[in-house]
Amino acid sequence: MNTTPRHQAREAALQALYFWEVGGTAPDEALDGVFAEHLPEATDAVRAFAEVLMRGAVAHHQEIDTLIEKQANHWRLERLALMDKLILRLAVWELQHQPETAPAVIVNEALELARTFSADESVKFVNGVLDGIRRSLLVG
DSSP states (O other): OOOOHHHHHHHHHHHHHHHHHHHOOOHHHHHHHHHHHHOTTOOHHHHHHHHHHHHHHHHTHHHHHHHHHHHSTTOOGGGSOHHHHHHHHHHHHHHHHOTTSOHHHHHHHHHHHHHHHSOHHHHHHHHHHHHHHHHHHHHO
């Protein structure tokens, strides 16, 4: 199991995104709730990175969703499993806005999140979509 601080932050950001998407919870409240409930001992660095990821994914979710739909052949966004969509949003935002993190690391982290929070078949799906988006970002 991956318990690095950055992985913890990605997990927290994903859980907060879930509360934002499903419950309409404000990003700050969602993050506070996740840390209070699941990671009360989290460092400031974990909290800060989770906040950057979550806020980025929320702020850019519409443009990210367009990229996801282009790569998710024959799948409309509303048909995607919710956790898969949220994992993809986080990873795509990170691919676009965190150039100091190697794309392979971002993709591997997304696959770990899919293994933890989604179904077995989701890992291949997330990998395929992210690989296509990663390649399109390199070209574009």
